[in-house]
Each structure stands twice: as structure tokens, then as C-alpha cells.
Amino acid sequence: MIAIGSIFLDMEYQNRTILILLYKNTKRWQIYWAKLTVVWLYSFVLTLIATLFTVILKSLLVKTPWTALISNHQTQLFLLTGNIIGILIYSLFIITLSFMLIMLLKINAAVIGVGLALGFLGAGVSVALMRAFTSLIPILRWNPLNMIFVTQQLTNPSYATVSHLNSLEIIGGNLIYAIIFVILGYHLFKKRRI
Amino acid sequence: MLVVQNVNTYIGQKRIITDASFKINPGNIIGLIGPNGAGKTTLMKTILGLTKFNGQILLNQTTVTENQHAALDKVGTLIEHPAIYPFLTGQQNLELYAHDPDDCQSLISKLNMNTYIHDKAKGYSLGMKQKLGIAIALLNKPQLVILDEPMNGLDVEATIIVRRLIHQYAAKGTAFLISSHILSELQKVMNQVILINHGHIIINQPIAEFEQLHHQVYKLHTNNSQLTVDLLKNHHIHYTLDGGIFQVNPKNIFEIQDILSSQHVYLKELTPISSSFEQIVVQLLNQQRGGDHYDD
Known part of the structure; x- marks a missing residue:
């Protein structure tokens, strides 16, 4: 999603179509907001397709009912729902971040690099930092790299011992970061020269 | 509009x-x-x-x-x-x-x-x-x-x-x-x-x-090019010079004749020549860049 988000905004500058978008509209925030919404909706549709695929595979391959208790004494339905909610919340974080980064760095490859680093190393770095500086955990647990745990923690509350945030806190953290990224990204978008 | x-x-x-x-x-x-x-x-x-x-x-x-x-x-x-x-x-x-x-x-x-x-x-x-x-x-x-x-x-x-x-x-x-x-x-x-x-x-x-205003320049040829250069410069008159032939603005031709004759520099040729649109634009830009300077 970080690659799609950044390409989706950057292509307007590469193809010069941003010029028409900007001069035909007075409110720049509408353009930024519309683009964010479309990418998030795209992510939503992808998640829906993945869910549908999961349901089909499960009905074909796993015959246990949705209400059957599995991991952590939770039903399959609860786990699936928790996963979907976690992914949708984290996609908000990652899409707003990608929009802000492309406005800041202006190079797609760099934004994709940051995205890959976040995906593969983010959680590990965050955990390592909190292990190294235990006294700073009350602050470090709010670091943006820690937010990725929302994708797992909603279905597996034991991750709270790793992220040091409860489910409500990690959801709030993701949403607050998304708001910060939107504000910073829009500010950069407004200032960017055409 | x-x-x-x-x-x-x-x-x-x-x-x-x-x-x-x-x-x-x-x-x-x-x-x-x-x-x-x-x-x-x-x-x-x-x-x-x-x-x-x-x-x-x-x-x-x-x-x-x-x-x-x-x-x-x-x-x-x-x-x-x-x-x-x-x-x-x-x-x-x-x-x-x-x-x-x-x-x-x-x-x-x-x-x-x-x-x-x-x-x-x-x-x-x-x-x-x-x-x-x-x-x-x-x-x-x-x-x-x-x-x-x-x-x-x-x-x-x-x-x-x-x-x-x-x-x-x-x-x-x-x-x-x-x-x-x-x-x-x-x-x-x-x-x-x-x-x-x-x-x-x-x-x-x-x-x-x-x-109409910028289309024409005058070609000027005198019997003493060096003295002509000095006189035009002294009087802050814009010109271009190419191989002993000057190009001057039509508005200055009477003044130039007065100045040259007072110093016993004589005209060999003073004729209007048309400039292309491109030449006019280049000339105007040169004038604007140089202010009162001269282009040899």
C-alpha cells in the first residue's frame, strides 16, 4: 500500500495533471483528501477480496464451524474480524505515511524503501529499542514503528506484552499518527511548487 | 476580460x-x-x-x-x-x-x-x-x-x-x-x-x-568609423556595428547627422532597412539588457 499510495500521488506530478487539478479547484485539501480516500478505499476493497478468498478456502478445506474455539480461546469468526480491523487501521497509518513521505522526499523509490524497512524491520527495531532502554518504555512504546503490532494484537492480546500498549491504546496511536501524517503531508502538498 | x-x-x-x-x-x-x-x-x-x-x-x-x-x-x-x-x-x-x-x-x-x-x-x-x-x-x-x-x-x-x-x-x-x-x-x-x-x-x-514603431532601422556608413563610434558613445546614442556599417534607430538619424557634420564626419550612406520580427525582438532585448550601452 505504501508503494501504491506514493505512486498514486506522484504520478500527478510526473504527468503534469496536478496542474489542471490545482487550477480548476480552489480547495487544495479536497484534492489531497480525495486521493487519500481513494487509496484507502482501494485498500478496503483489497481486504474485502482477501477476506472473501479466506472464507472460500476455509469452506473448502477446513470443515470446523466459524464458532469453533481455536487460538487463545477465540472463535474463528472473531479472529478473522480482528485481523480485518487491524489491517484496515494499519492501512490508514501506512497510506497517510506514504502520502507524507512522497511530498517530503519526492522520490518514489525512497518512499517504497522506507515502506519495506517499516514492514520487515520496523517491529524488530521497535522491540529492540524497548529492550535496550527499558526505562524509556513509557515513551518508546508510542514510537511509530510499534504501531504495526495493531495487525496482530487485536486477535492475539498477548502481543500487548511486546508492544507495551493495550488494544485501545494501539488503535488510538495508529489513528493519531494518521492524523499527524495527514496534517504534515497536506502542509507539504500545499507548499510544493508546480 | x-x-x-x-x-x-x-x-x-x-x-x-x-x-x-x-x-x-x-x-x-x-x-x-x-x-x-x-x-x-x-x-x-x-x-x-x-x-x-x-x-x-x-x-x-x-x-x-x-x-x-x-x-x-x-x-x-x-x-x-x-x-x-x-x-x-x-x-x-x-x-x-x-x-x-x-x-x-x-x-x-x-x-x-x-x-x-x-x-x-x-x-x-x-x-x-x-x-x-x-x-x-x-x-x-x-x-x-x-x-x-x-x-x-x-x-x-x-x-x-x-x-x-x-x-x-x-x-x-x-x-x-x-x-x-x-x-x-x-x-x-x-x-x-x-x-x-x-x-x-x-x-x-x-x-x-x-x-510600425520598431520595424525599421537605418544603415549608416561614414568616412570615419572610429570617430563615429566615439561620437555616438559620447552622445549616448544606441547603435550596432558590423564590419564598419552601423545600424541606428530612426528616431536618432537627424541628431546623428548634426553631430557628425559638426565634427566633419561625412555620410557615405544612410538608408532605411527593414528588420525581421526576430531581429526586432533581439534588438529590443539587447537595448533593455544594455540600457544605454552599445553593441559592437
């Missing part, structure tokens, strides 16, 4: 356009001329409310600012490069902005784009993209069209078609502001010229008046 009044444009802290003022009436075709970096594109972007500026821009009595673009609804533009989504066909690109499918189809036909309009734009040549960009600018019967180097990449046939289209639209009241480095081409369409250099508008005249 468009009034630009005392406009100063800034990029960062740097002033790019200084105190620009001009008017465009319906049907006018204004040629915006100037060297690279003179501020032509910046001026066009300023009119479109895309830069930070002070002063006043009014389009049909409605103010245009960086945050007020309502008046620009009836403005079409092609600035720097055609604004095209490469993954869409030419037709789809036009449909994104078109209010009337008939208008869209008519432009496709007039610009001879029928054969490739349903192909994806990423496969288009430079000229095909340019024509599509011009079609987008001319969509929806605009009142004002701003074109930056519209003839870029166009072949002879397409250039003639675009020129004809500009005349047709102007006859119906559409005003044009066109910048181009191909002065001969611009000369064929414009009826008013704005010459800009270092962000200052130095000439803003109807083309007929411009040619």
Missing part, C-alpha cells in the same frame, strides 16, 4: 515577476515573448493562481488569487508539458474534463486524432501528446486559453491545423495567451505582443503598432 494589475510573483523569497500589468480582451491573441528564464511560464502560472503573488488579477471582474480559482472555470491551459494520464486512452483523457461529448468529438476530428484517440496515451509520440494537450485546453468553449509552447513537437500539417483552430476560437471570442520561441509561427497568429525580460514587461502593444 482578463486584467493583470501590478502583479509581483514570488518563488520563495525571490521576485520572479515585477509589477506586471496588462489586459486581454475577448478574441485577443497575445504573444508572450521573452528569453529563457524571463518569467513567461511563471506569469502564466500566476494567472492560473498557482503561485504566490501580490497585485490584482481579475477575470470577468472576478478576482483570482492563490486560494480563489472560481473564475478559472472557463480557462483552458497547456503549460510546459501536456497534462495526460498515460494509462488512459486519448478519448478517456478528454472525457475526464469534457462537459459536452459533441465538443469533444469535434476537437478530435479537427485535430485529426481519430486514428489513435482510442489507443493508450503512453504510446503516443510527442506531437500526438501535444495535440491531445491542446485539445484538453480547448475543451468546453473556454473564454481564455493559456498555451505555453503549443507548437512543440508538431509537424507542419498539425501546426497549420492548430493555427487555424486558434483563429477560429478567437473569432468566437476566446482570448489566447501564447508563449513560443518559434517567433515566426507566433507572428502568424498573434494580434498583440507582450515582450518580457527578467520578469519585467518591456513591450505591450498591438502587433501592427509594434511593427
